[in-house]
Amino acid sequence: MTQIFDNPANFADEALDGFVAANRGYVARVDGGVVRSTEVPAGQVALVVGGGSGHYPAFAGLVGPGLAAGSACGNMFASPSAGQVYRVAKAANAGGGVLLSYGNYAGDVLHFGQAELRLKAEGIDTRTVLVTDDIASAPIDQIGKRRGIAGDLTVFKIAGAAAEAGLDLDAVEQLARRANYRTRSLGVAFDGCTLPGAGKPLFHVPAGQMSLGLGIHGEPGISEHPLPTASELAELLVSRLLEDKPDDAGHRVVAIVNGLGTVKYDELFLLFGKVEKLLTAAGLTVVEPECGELVTSLDMSGLSLTLLWLDEELERYWAAPADTPAFRKGNLAPRPRRELAGPEDAVAGDEELTTAAAAAMGRLAAAVLAQVRDVVVEHETELGRLDAVAGDGDHGIGMRRGVDAAAAAALDAAAAGASVQRVLMAAGEAWSERAGGTSGALWGSAVLAAGMMLGNKESYRDGDAASAVTAFVNAITTLGKAEPGDKTMVDALLPFRDAFLASSSGGATAAAALAAGAAAARKAAEDTASLRPLKGRARPLAEKSLGHPDPGAVSFGLIAARVSDYFNSELSDYSLLAGSAAGKGAQA
Numbered sequence: 001m002t003q004i005f006d007n008p009a010n011f012a013d014e015a016l017d018g019f020v021a022a023n024r025g026y027v028a029r030v031d032g033g034v035v036r037s038t039e040v041p042a043g044q045v046a047l048v049v050g051g052g053s054g055h056y057p058a059f060a061g062l063v064g065p066g067l068a069a070g071s072a073c074g075n076m077f078a079s080p081s082a083g084q085v086y087r088v089a090k091a092a093n094a095g096g097g098v099l100l101s102y103g104n105y106a107g108d109v110l111h112f113g114q115a116e117l118r119l120k121a122e123g124i125d126t127r128t129v130l131v132t133d134d135i136a137s138a139p140i141d142q143i144g145k146r147r148g149i150a151g152d153l154t155v156f157k158i159a160g161a162a163a164e165a166g167l168d169l170d171a172v173e174q175l176a177r178r179a180n181y182r183t184r185s186l187g188v189a190f191d192g193c194t195l196p197g198a199g200k201p202l203f204h205v206p207a208g209q210m211s212l213g214l215g216i217h218g219e220p221g222i223s224e225h226p227l228p229t230a231s232e233l234a235e236l237l238v239s240r241l242l243e244d245k246p247d248d249a250g251h252r253v254v255a256i257v258n259g260l261g262t263v264k265y266d267e268l269f270l271l272f273g274k275v276e277k278l279l280t281a282a283g284l285t286v287v288e289p290e291c292g293e294l295v296t297s298l299d300m301s302g303l304s305l306t307l308l309w310l311d312e313e314l315e316r317y318w319a320a321p322a323d324t325p326a327f328r329k330g331n332l333a334p335r336p337r338r339e340l341a342g343p344e345d346a347v348a349g350d351e352e353l354t355t356a357a358a359a360a361m362g363r364l365a366a367a368v369l370a371q372v373r374d375v376v377v378e379h380e381t382e383l384g385r386l387d388a389v390a391g392d393g394d395h396g397i398g399m400r401r402g403v404d405a406a407a408a409a410a411l412d413a414a415a416a417g418a419s420v421q422r423v424l425m426a427a428g429e430a431w432s433e434r435a436g437g438t439s440g441a442l443w444g445s446a447v448l449a450a451g452m453m454l455g456n457k458e459s460y461r462d463g464d465a466a467s468a469v470t471a472f473v474n475a476i477t478t479l480g481k482a483e484p485g486d487k488t489m490v491d492a493l494l495p496f497r498d499a500f501l502a503s504s505s506g507g508a509t510a511a512a513a514l515a516a517g518a519a520a521a522r523k524a525a526e527d528t529a530s531l532r533p534l535k536g537r538a539r540p541l542a543e544k545s546l547g548h549p550d551p552g553a554v555s556f557g558l559i560a561a562r563v564s565d566y567f568n569s570e571l572s573d574y575s576l577l578a579g580s581a582a583g584k585g586a587q588a
């Protein structure tokens, strides 16, 4: 149980504030997480880590010289939003580029991925290395699908030490990738954990049982076993990890016995002693091991064993000093404190210069988003029903939450005189932050990407609309990675794009191209009824979904049709061509 809080809804935020208050020599609070409070040499690569809160010392506890430069901290067990990741990365960047590294979870991948696109669009060299150490979560031939658990530490440590040594972004990325490739973990759980304010645990392990490979948020494991003795447990963990060892494994390994929350240190040590004997008996040399709480899961009862197979270079960086609130190794000269700009200043460029004509364009963008909101509200119930066929039934409410926030943010920005770029970026950020769910993150990124592409201009040409459509679609396919035929919104999106671009390159106006695209999207959305879902939450119930269209494809078709109608009727006296900033919508 978690007892200490005022309002459980503020738990993660208040815990982070207190963590910063207790560690001011290491970290400073920025909007979305923390960054180092000490000086960082100019040009040093910034390792930015993060994920849901509730896993201390992951992730904020690992910020300091020799390790992370910043951590984006989401709500309890929930990914930080793309905006949070972006702001932390901006504040952490010292001019050497950014390496984003985090455990492979769908929400984190979407939000960190969106932040990466945004950082890159601003010219900040940004890379991503996902941690995929948990051997229970997918077989070895699907290693890229594995989730990240305590192996976060080995990957972050190697990357952070390489950055500290002054290596460039290419080299730091490559080392982090190699560390991840050579790291394996396996966990066991004896009981679940309880979110602050919740009346019961998130999941349970039956009394007297142990669950092998159960994920740190209760994701299904491999098997259940009667409680073993310590020797049996050590044998089980060591043998499973050795069976899964990387191809080029050597004989020197880092071993980490990690407590997940309520297992006492004495018990962890007892197990570690047995693990070490077994590894030595298997011909391995254990190098600078760790035993303690390094990646936890609130008050979960359980532990994990991690092995990192070293090579000479990895060993050097593993052994290098680090100095963070929760992880200290060797000696590092004390660092002077640095003056950090406030959270707002950290995201420079908040000032925007717009002309009256550019602001009129911004109001037009907000008017279009109001249309999008209206059509989602009209179809909210129907979209929820469609998602309930084989998904979790939240597509209507999720789209509603996202688009309400997006339209409101757009209106605020437009009222303040923002450009199309600012209006759409504010809307996209609000959308992914508030919607929750896969579709919200994808829609938010797409709107944001379209906004960045359209920029701050006084008028737009048809070619700009084509570029914006392409950016919109690319954001969704890059982040969601769905293929045509997977039965997702992509199956309506690609026909929309193709029809739009064909029509536009044939000389049609943007409004006419929109009409062609929308017609193609509506039809393609209906046609998804004959497909089986291969991505997203509906996948396990694929058969039930046959005969029903994909909810995300349907909502996209409806939105495309409404935007097209708006451009073709309400804005009929409005031309996207240069010099005509004064359509009806522009005054809305």
Ligand code: ADP
Pocket: 387, 391, 392, 393, 394, 395, 396, 398, 399, 436, 437, 438, 439, 440, 442, 476, 479, 480, 481, 482, 487, 488, 489, 490, 535, 536, 537, 538, 550, 551, 552, 553
């Ligand atoms: P969640 O699936 O998280 O509950 P929603 O119910 O709001 O989110 O959205 C479901 C829709 O999201 C699906 O119908 C599908 O169109 C879309 N979707 C899911 N995963 C992907 C993906 N990887 N790429 C593109 N679209 C996706």
Ligand code: MG
Pocket: 387, 391, 392, 393, 394, 395, 437, 537
């Ligand atoms: Mg859903």
